[in-house]
Amino acid sequence: MDGAAECAPLLRGRRGGRRLDRGRFTSDLAFPGEEEHIPRFRHFGTMLQGLADDLIDVLGPDAVKTAPADLVVYGYDADTAQAEHLPDAVVIPRDVREVCATVRIAKKHGLPIVPRGAGTGLCGGTIPVQGGVVVTFNRMNRILELDVRNRRARVQPGLINLDLSLAGGPHGLFYAPDPSSQKASTIGGNVATNAGGPHCLSYGTTTNHVLGIEFVDDDGEVVRTSIDDPGYDLTGALVGSEGTLGIVTAIDVRLMRSPEAVRVFVAAFETVEVASEVVSAIIGAGIVATALEIIDKVMIDAIEAHYHAGYPVGAGAVLLVEIAGYAEEMNANEAAIAEIVRSHGALSWTAARDPAQREALWAARKGAAGAVGRISPNYYIQDACVPRTRLPDALRAIEEIARDHRLIVGNVFHAGDGNLHPLLMFDRREARQVQAVLDAGTEILRTCIEMGGTISGEHGIGYEKRETLSLCYSADDLATMGRVRDVLDPARRFNPNKIFPSGAMCGEVKTSLA
Amino acid sequence: MKAVVEVPFTNAGTSWAVPEDAQALAAELRRCDADGRKAVLFGGGTLQGLGNPPRACDLAISTTKLNALIEYDPRDLTIAVGAGMTLRTLANTLGKHGQFVPIDAPHPERATIGGTLAAGWIGPRRARYGRPRDYLIGTTVALADGTLSSAGGMVVKNVTGYDVGKLFVGSLGTLGALVRINLKALPAPQTNRVAIASLPEATRERALEHLSTLAVEPTCLLFVRGFSREIDGTDGLEGRLFLYYEGTQAVVDRATRELRSALGAAGVPETTILDQNAARSYQRLIDAYTSTVGQRSLTLRSHGLPGDVLVRFITIESIAREYKLSLDAIADVGTGDLIARFVSRDTETISYLAPPLVEAARERLSGLTIIAGDPAVRGSIDTWDAPPPSIGKLRALKERFDPRGTLAPGRLVGGI
Numbered sequence: 001m002d003g004a005a006e007c008a009p010l011l012r013g014r015r016g017g018r019r020l021d022r023g024r025f026t027s028d029l030a031f032p033g034e035e036e037h038i039p040r041f042r043h044f045g046t047m048l049q050g051l052a053d054d055l056i057d058v059l060g061p062d063a064v065k066t067a068p069a070d071l072v073v074y075g076y077d078a079d080t081a082q083a084e085h086l087p088d089a090v091v092i093p094r095d096v097r098e099v100c101a102t103v104r105i106a107k108k109h110g111l112p113i114v115p116r117g118a119g120t121g122l123c124g125g126t127i128p129v130q131g132g133v134v135v136t137f138n139r140m141n142r143i144l145e146l147d148v149r150n151r152r153a154r155v156q157p158g159l160i161n162l163d164l165s166l167a168g169g170p171h172g173l174f175y176a177p178d179p180s181s182q183k184a185s186t187i188g189g190n191v192a193t194n195a196g197g198p199h200c201l202s203y204g205t206t207t208n209h210v211l212g213i214e215f216v217d218d219d220g221e222v223v224r225t226s227i228d229d230p231g232y233d234l235t236g237a238l239v240g241s242e243g244t245l246g247i248v249t250a251i252d253v254r255l256m257r258s259p260e261a262v263r264v265f266v267a268a269f270e271t272v273e274v275a276s277e278v279v280s281a282i283i284g285a286g287i288v289a290t291a292l293e294i295i296d297k298v299m300i301d302a303i304e305a306h307y308h309a310g311y312p313v314g315a316g317a318v319l320l321v322e323i324a325g326y327a328e329e330m331n332a333n334e335a336a337i338a339e340i341v342r343s344h345g346a347l348s349w350t351a352a353r354d355p356a357q358r359e360a361l362w363a364a365r366k367g368a369a370g371a372v373g374r375i376s377p378n379y380y381i382q383d384a385c386v387p388r389t390r391l392p393d394a395l396r397a398i399e400e401i402a403r404d405h406r407l408i409v410g411n412v413f414h415a416g417d418g419n420l421h422p423l424l425m426f427d428r429r430e431a432r433q434v435q436a437v438l439d440a441g442t443e444i445l446r447t448c449i450e451m452g453g454t455i456s457g458e459h460g461i462g463y464e465k466r467e468t469l470s471l472c473y474s475a476d477d478l479a480t481m482g483r484v485r486d487v488l489d490p491a492r493r494f495n496p497n498k499i500f501p502s503g504a505m506c507g508e509v510k511t512s513l514a
Numbered sequence: 515m516k517a518v519v520e521v522p523f524t525n526a527g528t529s530w531a532v533p534e535d536a537q538a539l540a541a542e543l544r545r546c547d548a549d550g551r552k553a554v555l556f557g558g559g560t561l562q563g564l565g566n567p568p569r570a571c572d573l574a575i576s577t578t579k580l581n582a583l584i585e586y587d588p589r590d591l592t593i594a595v596g597a598g599m600t601l602r603t604l605a606n607t608l609g610k611h612g613q614f615v616p617i618d619a620p621h622p623e624r625a626t627i628g629g630t631l632a633a634g635w636i637g638p639r640r641a642r643y644g645r646p647r648d649y650l651i652g653t654t655v656a657l658a659d660g661t662l663s664s665a666g667g668m669v670v671k672n673v674t675g676y677d678v679g680k681l682f683v684g685s686l687g688t689l690g691a692l693v694r695i696n697l698k699a700l701p702a703p704q705t706n707r708v709a710i711a712s713l714p715e716a717t718r719e720r721a722l723e724h725l726s727t728l729a730v731e732p733t734c735l736l737f738v739r740g741f742s743r744e745i746d747g748t749d750g751l752e753g754r755l756f757l758y759y760e761g762t763q764a765v766v767d768r769a770t771r772e773l774r775s776a777l778g779a780a781g782v783p784e785t786t787i788l789d790q791n792a793a794r795s796y797q798r799l800i801d802a803y804t805s806t807v808g809q810r811s812l813t814l815r816s817h818g819l820p821g822d823v824l825v826r827f828i829t830i831e832s833i834a835r836e837y838k839l840s841l842d843a844i845a846d847v848g849t850g851d852l853i854a855r856f857v858s859r860d861t862e863t864i865s866y867l868a869p870p871l872v873e874a875a876r877e878r879l880s881g882l883t884i885i886a887g888d889p890a891v892r893g894s895i896d897t898w899d900a901p902p903p904s905i906g907k908l909r910a911l912k913e914r915f916d917p918r919g920t921l922a923p924g925r926l927v928g929g930i
Contacts, residue, residue: 149821150850194673205671207680208648217907228817228881230634230927232689232911233647236680240673260729261854286590286612286701326730385669387590395645417671418590457671472663472674479662480655481676487910499675 017345030137047086051133055089058101063139065090074116074134075127078181079464080125080428081380087114087134094139096214096222096249101245104220115243117158117189120181123462125193125242129497132225134188135247137156138190143167144250144280151255152211156190157248161195173255176203179458188248194240196458198365199346201416202324202506203256203292205458207239210250215245218350218489226252237484241429242460243495245488253498259290259324263334264358268315268347275317276391278344279415282321283388287336291322292416299368299410305351309364315347319415320365367425368412374427376408380437383442386453388418397447398422405436419457420448446471461499470501487498517891521559522889523567524574532576534664535653536693538595542575543691544660544905547920554922555687557629559597560621563886564633566897567687577628580693580697583607585668591699592651592668597628597692613674613699616643619845628692629771637800638758641820641848643700643751646683652696653679655831658916662693681911687922688930689915703760706733708788708795709770710747711755711777713737719778721755721826722847728776730769732848736799737827740842741855741891745801746795747786755782758796802844803853804886809861812868813853813886816879829878830854836874839866852879855886864891901928 048066055064066070066089075084083190083449088111091102092492106113112132119126126132130208137158145154148171153165161182164175180199185195196205201211213235223246225235230372239246269275275294282289295303296317304313311318323333334351352358364371372379386394395411398420402409408425424440426433445455449471455461461469471476478500485492518793533539546553551572554810556562580596580602588611598642601622608614619630631887636645651667655678665678682692709732713721718737721914725735734863739746739753747754757773759766774785778902787793816826834841834856842855858864858869866888876882884897904910905928912919912930 012526064856105713116532147821150819152819155783189748196671200671203643204648207677208644223907224903226902227645227647229904230684230883230898231902231905231908231930232685233680233913234904234907236677236683237683240677245676257731280589281590288701324762326765326768327764328768332762332764346619376795385671387587387592387680389587414671418669419671420836452668454667454669454672454674457669458673460673461675469675472667476661476663476673480657480661480678482913484676484678484681484911487907487914 001342002406011222032401051089051111053103054108055102055133055402056107057107059093059098061092063092063098065092069173070091070509073119074136077119077121077124077126079122079127079462080122080126080378083461084163085127085129086131087128088131090134090136092136092139096216099135099216099247099249099376100134100220100222103132103216103218107218112493113247114495115188115192115446117151117155117186117192117248118181118184120185121189121193121462122459123464124384125460125495125498126461127463129463137186140249141186143189146171148173150250153255153256154250154252155187156250157186157191159187161187161190164355168255169258172258174258175253176209176256177206182366187253191239191248191251192241192243193458193460195412196417196419198291198293198414199290200414200458202288202294207236207255208236210265211254212237213238213248214250214399216247216249218246218493222249233234240460242462242498244485244498246494261327261330262322262324262358263330263496264352264361265321265334265337265349266311266352266361267319267321267341267349268312268317269314270345270347272395273315273392274344275319276395276415278319278341279391281340281344282337285336285340287333288325289333289337289416290324291320292414293365293412294318294411294415295320295321295365295368296411298408299371299412300498302371302375303364303368305374306359307364311361311362311364312348320361363425372410372423372425377427377429378425380424380441382420382422382424382441383456383459384420384445384448384453385457386420386448386451388416390451390453391415392416394420394448394453398444401440401447405440407433407436407440414457417457418453435467442468463498466499467501469499487499521556521562521574524571528571529576530574530576532579534579536656536842539575539577539580539661539691539693540656540660542573543656543658543920546573547658547660547918550918551920552923553920555611555632556601556689556778557626558621558624560625560636560889561629561633561804564883565849565898565925567889568922568927574610575628575691577691577693581626584694588613592649592670592696594652594668594694594696594697595627597695598626601625601627601630608699609621609702612702614702614893615646615649615697617646617649618800620788622797627695631695632684632685632687632692634686636849637802638736638846638849639853642731647680649699650679650683650695651698653682653692654694655679655682655691657690658676658918658920664694668696683801687798687926688770688912688926690923705760705766706792706796707759707770708746708792709755709757709759709773709785710788711783711785712748715752717781718753719824721777722781724776724780725773725847728769728772729852730765730772732757732773734770735762735845735847737794737824737845738843741802742841742908743846744805746788758792763800769797771804784818799844806886806888807855807857809890810864811855811857811860811882811887812864812871812891813855813884814872814875815885816852816854817881818850818852818879823850823852824849826879828854830875833871833875837871839867839871840865848878853885861888865893868893869895900926
């Protein structure tokens with residue numbers, strides 16, 4: 001089953017009418033002056049035929065796609081603000097040896113290599129900006145080993161996130177990182193972006209659950225890491241590197257024991273600011289919740305119209321609370337949270353009746369972005385983090401920024417982690433709105449940084465945010481990251497033009513290729 | 515400047531620097547790098563027994579004055595401190611607000627947070643909470659050329675560029691100096707409890723089998739043999755269970771009931787409960803990991819899966835018998851760590867036996883490192899086992915970050 005193709009229908013609704021023009025920016029959403037900054041690896045004509053021949057020679061015709069019609073779905077991900085860029089070839093390897101061969105062939109032809117999971121990324125991280133070879137893992141999607149006794153698993157990068165928890169379930173185990181995309185996104189993609197999810201609040205992000213990585217380096221050699229190895233924590237540095245340091249071909253992950261008891265509640269408030277103050281109060285009181293999610297009015301109304309999950313339509317904001325643990329802890333934790341909620345003037349406080357309603361509330365929360373189609377032709381989801389106590393300020397600022405740009409904004413976010421996800425509604429056929437969305441998005445990021453926050457909590461930097469990375473870091477900080485890349489990807493062949501600002505990258509490319 | 519901590523590999527030619535802040539520390543590194551002098555970093559000196567002695571140590575740099583509380587708003591559950599802050603000070607600072615960071619390291623009154631991370635030290639509570647590195651959300655490091663460089667931040671979720679700080683975890687000061695450390699904190703558990711039970715060998719396997727099915731899991735579950743001066747409880751000849759619980763009173767009480775019933779069913783006669791001194795008793799256990807018996811002991815650590823820790827324990831027991839050495843050991847059933855301290859009657863015997871002993875142990879157990887022992891005992895035995903498969907990348911990182919080999923040359927695995 002082709003995971004990327006599987007996702008395409010979900011995307012088409014908000015991508016309708018886009019013109020595809022190979023190798024060139026077709027969208028006015030490109031960063032100004034971007035074209036000049038792209039160093040060209042690419043050579044046309046006979047050389048590409050040579051690439052296809054070499055790949056087919058080693059991997060066989062059914063593992064290589066080069067026909068333009070076959071390449072289209074690999075030209076974009078779930079980021080609505082980026083233009084497509086077609087790869088020169090797509091490879092669907094069956095095992096690590098085929099990945100090694102692909103890397104060597106791409107290197108021989110001087111082409112970049114872009115790894116791709118399910119294409120659910122939201123920052124253009126898998127768009128092959130310079131063409132080259134996209135490696136997709138639909139065939140490397142198995143659990144290689146499920147070690148119940150030691151609560152760990154070895155998986156291939158194309159394994160769908162949810163499938164891991166489904167496999168662990170009968171043994172009382174689960175895989176904790178649960179991005180909203182978990183029904184489609186892959187563990188390999190999750191490793192690339194250090195994916196989070198609502199339950200990070202209690203369990204941490206992907207990096208806290210990866211025990212080791214097997215990857216293919218720039219020479220096409222296999223390298224294995226483990227967090228138990230002595231020396232520098234290479235495993236930790238690979239997680240969140242967005243495919244720029246090598247091609248991950250297997251991942252050892254930690255599984256956790258499923259909690260004995262789980263309760264889910266929904267509290268309604270007048271405003272999103274009050275809801276976020278409640279989150280601070282719960283955390284400040286030392287209560288351990290497994291998830292604290294806020295949904296604002298715009299999003300509640302969209303979600304309920306779509307899913308009928310039981311969220312209170314008309315409320316200014318709802319707080320979705322999950323507590324999990326041992327049976328003995330539940331009553332005390334529930335009472336403590338209920339008291340905080342009441343003292344902040346909640347409009348309502350409702351417990352999920354049964355596991356089915358709990359699931360319905362979660363399904364609607366995780367599918368929130370999908371419900372936006374009912375209220376806007378397009379949306380642009382931003383991802384930023386602030387220290388938890390700055391949430392009310394950040395939300396007020398986001399509201400103001402949206403108003404200044406005459407945009408509607410909806411918020412559905414991981415409040416317990418201070419991780420904001422404003423969704424800016426727009427119609428991509430209106431040039432003014434498109435520009436306004438981009439400007440507002442950048443302003444939101446700047447505001448979050450000023451509050452001591454950062455420009456990505458879990459989606460990554462990808463292609464979209466790379467110019468804003470320099471708002472977070474000094475030239476020295478970026479140069480240090482560049483040293484890491486010098487070691488693992490000296491030719492900047494792995495997923496080029498991602499994460500780092502174009503100026504910095506160009507300079508480094510020149511240096512390292514000299 | 516006088517020696518700040520006693521360490522074996524400094525010598526008369528070693529000078530000491532105790533920089534007041536990160537800039538001053540970076541400047542010391544830059545000068546060493548320019549002059550071709552070799553620099554070795556020190557926190558509290560508690561884990562200097564990890565790693566090989568550096569090939570040279572012209573300047574010993576102490577981070578102990580980089581001990582400031584830099585940022586802490588308890589409502590954010592994040593804290594930024596200088597790398598030289600001791601674990602005790604860190605714990606006290608957080609504890610005042612009902613928070614903690616689950617880091618188990620020996621001698622927290624001297625051990626620094628930077629040193630603990632740089633040593634890659636891990637303890638039993640990671641089975642429940644994850645490793646110290648999992649709490650590291652941001653760093654500032656000083657590189658060999660004097661560059662001060664930051665990554666991460668003060669938020670608990672962050673995917674902005676490479677997580678460079680992770681590379682300094684386990685670096686033992688060979689890649690640069692951690693100078694600022696940002697951590698995420700947790701609400702402190704309401705209460706804690708230690709349970710200890712002597713475990714006759716006949717009941718060992720059955721007891722551990724029963725314990726692995728408990729509904730309420732202990733924070734730590736260890737099987738201890740010996741360490742009679744260091745760790746609470748007595749084991750007769752055959753070892754004892756050491757369990758540490760953290761949580762709400764109701765949960766800890768339920769856990770205790772389940773434990774007693776499981777051990778009773780396995781034929782374990784008696785369980786001792788410590789409530790008053792549980793935290794101290796737990797810290798004594800942690801201190802034991804690196805404790806030495808004068809110049810007569812050598813301590814090895816074997817990493818592996820929890821599922822085979824008892825098998826490895828039995829292997830270690832048989833090696834101790836073969837070499838006629840007495841053995842103190844900790845088998846961490848939660849994490850798979852195995853600590854084995856071999857003790858002889860005198861320095862000569864253990865020094866003579868140490869090289870073949872380590873070789874024999876390495877033949878039978880993988881990932882075996884030396885974590886404690888007097889230099890007289892360790893001699894020139896390599897602390898590290900065979901290098902990991904990623905050694906080529908580790909070497910290349912060292913070369914790129916410290917091209918002149920200024921920082922603690924030879925300290926790390928593979929001679930890095």
